[in-house]
Amino acid sequence: MTQPFHPPQRTLMGPGPSDVNPRILEAMSRPTIGHLDPAFVGMMDEMKALLRYAFRTENALTMPISAPGSAGMESCFVNLVEPGDKVVVCQNGVFGGRMKENVERAGGVAIMQQDPWGRAVDPQKLEETLKTNPDAKIVAFVHAETSTGAQSDAETLCKIAHDHGCLTIVDAVTSLGGSPLEVDKWGIDAIYSGSQKCLSCTPGLSPVSFNDAALKKVRDRTTAVQSWFLDLNLVMGYWDGGGKRAYHHTAPINALYGMHEALVVLEEEGVESCWTRHQNNHLALRAGIEAMGLEFVVPESERLPQLNAVTIPEGVDDAAVRSTLLNHYSLEIGAGLGDLAGKVWRIGQMGYASNEKNILNCLAALDAVLSSMGAPIHQGEAVAAARAAYR
């Protein structure tokens, strides 16, 4: 007979999932009710208002997709891209490549703009790309590249896209709740995020928001959205607070309890305070990493505070370091992804996991493991440097 599964207690400082606030885990274990229960419908309305608060938007269509961030990405592309549509995809990491896949599977034509991995998307290049592709209809880019830790200037990129008559699709999986994000002020037309990063929820939900211009393109489509499950025309019938809720699919009730609680926690702290906390903990982490003599992949001015890609020193066994951290310290940091596999570690400090204790413990553990392996670092200096940064 199979035994119940009791997971180890980890500290999650990789690219996500990040540590889940115990309040959220408790909320998820509350009694399940029906997806059309008036009590549940009231909770859904609160959640939409809370997500608007988190995204800094007034968009009526702001809700969680009932599946992970990859499905949130797909919901943006399958609804907005019609066969033959030209979509400029600015790629500076793994997730831009996934956007390309989405464009092409939706029947669109992807115009790829490549920027170096570890750098922000170059607005000047976007300007040029759009000049040579005047028939482009959409610009898509990743605000916070989880594979590299680079953040792009979404406001400037959206402005350029709009100047050329394009809608924008923005990946904010890692930025929502962790660093400044202003959907309305920056003019983002469609955006998706994930539950398991700076919102400190369990993975499995993808908050999205669409403004009126994006919704108009969805409503004006002449072809059906290729996905029934993600067709916003249908999903809205369930999530729209305007009238009677029509059954579309059965909502993931308890996961939504968790997201509601996560957003209540965010509102309690204040989203701007939350951004500041991530930034302060980043500064301490940076001080420790630099004191060790390690280097960041991304220049400071383009770096996400919540996701730090650090170059693996010459001769150090990537997998051995990560597995020692996991097995001896129960600490998870992330491996490199795509072109950066084996070359970097990704140290996340997201949401509930972004706190002084974690920063100091992570630095202490990394210092100990690298020292024990004879890695070329300045031993024993990281923690003191980080402590000093907090004073």
Add this chain to the structure above:
Amino acid sequence: MTQPFHPPQRTLMGPGPSDVNPRILEAMSRPTIGHLDPAFVGMMDEMKALLRYAFRTENALTMPISAPGSAGMESCFVNLVEPGDKVVVCQNGVFGGRMKENVERAGGVAIMQQDPWGRAVDPQKLEETLKTNPDAKIVAFVHAETSTGAQSDAETLCKIAHDHGCLTIVDAVTSLGGSPLEVDKWGIDAIYSGSQKCLSCTPGLSPVSFNDAALKKVRDRTTAVQSWFLDLNLVMGYWDGGGKRAYHHTAPINALYGMHEALVVLEEEGVESCWTRHQNNHLALRAGIEAMGLEFVVPESERLPQLNAVTIPEGVDDAAVRSTLLNHYSLEIGAGLGDLAGKVWRIGQMGYASNEKNILNCLAALDAVLSSMGAPIHQGEAVAAARAAYR
């Protein structure tokens, strides 16, 4: 400030979600770990084995899709249907209609076979449909129609489909764990289910299983699967136990803890004992419903024990009955769906909710509410009749 959401404690006897076993709720609140953590990967392997047990299959590709049953349905159609493929869809309720949507959005041609709502799919008609459509490639039908409570003879339908060289896609959202289902013995090629019915999990996951013939069609495709998120060629890279796990999307960790626990519970009881329990509780419910003078929509020989559609008596206010049950008895029963909206109630007794206490309480509450409204029923007889059925 928004307050935490504390749901009422309901008894869920609608079409699902059904009551969740407290063991499962507790399991879901265990600490989140990474989706590539060796401990998690071990749990995934156990889960695949447990799902094979539940589905009665040896299929290697047996796993949960990271989204609700509607996405499980879509995963079957977008992977197996290529543009131009002819798919016979046997419709006898709401979910056959959803299958048609899926076929068409995947670029296939849906040949609809209509059977009366509330009846099983007619095998004789399928034989004829396939004779007149010798180029059909797939037959799709709903084993357990959640909208009506009818179960079809999946074994016979699969045999006919295979005799005509077709693969089969079977909807088992409501049958898995609640009534006999034999994926290998019946020759089902691709099947999907849901977590929130007879497995007593929270909604949000969709167990699927594909046999070698189905997988061959996926692998031999000449066109890309239109959904990146549901592309089995990619999903398998993460779930396949054969080699290294490749990151595809971030798995819904805690929801999977819940499903693992649900399957451990199923194994402890034994899947055949579980079927018998549903049948015995159905017989008691039937005795009570008939003692009241109410009628079932589906003939007994085609009726699902776990989902009972009961005709609303003439002159009775559907919505008032359901809201009184919800508000006074905290009991949820289901409304009619599609063509049966306003005409039937759907009384589910699924998984953890399938027990004597619930059956008696449901009958007592329904008796009380209908009596108080002056409905034409035999008052005060239902509970005694159900009790007698248990002896």
